[in-house]
Each structure stands twice: as C-alpha cells, then as structure tokens.
Amino acid sequence: xxxxRILPPTPKQVDYARHIAARLGASIPADKISxxxxxxxxxGEHQARLNxxxxxxxxxxxxxxxxxxxxxxxxxxxxxxxxxxFRDAGLMSAWISSNR
Numbered sequence: 001x002x003x004x005r006i007l008p009p010t011p012k013q014v015d016y017a018r019h020i021a022a023r024l025g026a027s028i029p030a031d032k033i034s035x036x037x038x039x040x041x042x043x044g045e046h047q048a049r050l051n052x053x054x055x056x057x058x059x060x061x062x063x064x065x066x067x068x069x070x071x072x073x074x075x076x077x078x079x080x081x082x083x084x085x086f087r088d089a090g091l092m093s094a095w096i097s098s099n100r
Contacts, residue, residue: 009036014033014039020046020050029042060089073096077099079099
C-alpha cells in the first residue's frame with residue numbers, strides 16, 4: 001500500500017492564508033504552509049475568526065463597499081436606496097441582489 005502523497009498548497013491558497021494571518025495578527029505554522037490539506041484546515045479555523053471580527057467592526061451596518069456598490073446600481077437604475085439598508089448589512093445585501 002502506498003503512503004498518501006502530500007500536495008503543496010496553491011499560490012492562491014497561500015496568499016489567502018497570509019491575508020487572514022495579517023488581518024488577525026496570527027502566524028501560519030511551518031507544518032501547515034507546506035501541506036494543502038493542513039493549510040485548508042488552518043484557513044477554515046481562522047476564517048471564522050476573521051469573519052466575526054469584521055462583523056464586530058461594522059456592528060451589523062452595511063459596509064462601505066456594499067454602500068458604494070449599491071449607489072452605483074441606484075444611479076444606473078435611477079432608484080433610491082431605502083434608509084434602513086444603510087443600517088443593516090443583510091438588508092443592503094438583499095437590496096443589491098434584487099436590483100442587479
């Protein structure tokens with residue numbers, strides 16, 4: 001029986017892991033950076049922390065990127081964005097989806 005072959009991570013996977021590490025102030029263990037499956041597991045564990053820290057910063061409000069995108073759609077379609085969408089990222093996301 002052959003031993004399982006360890007695949008190296010893809011360049012995009014490494015870039016994304018480094019992005020997460022930089023945002024969280026974490027480091028990627030050496031044994032994880034050279035193994036695709038191990039790095040994928042590390043990303044999965046730390047991605048949840050990244051998402052929760054991002055949500056805390058916005059306090060549930062629409063992000064600046066959402067607002068900018070919604071404003072481009074609103075100008076193109078000559079529609080107004082409801083005020084409540086600016087206070088709730090979920091509502092803004094729904095408005096964007098329904099007006100694309």
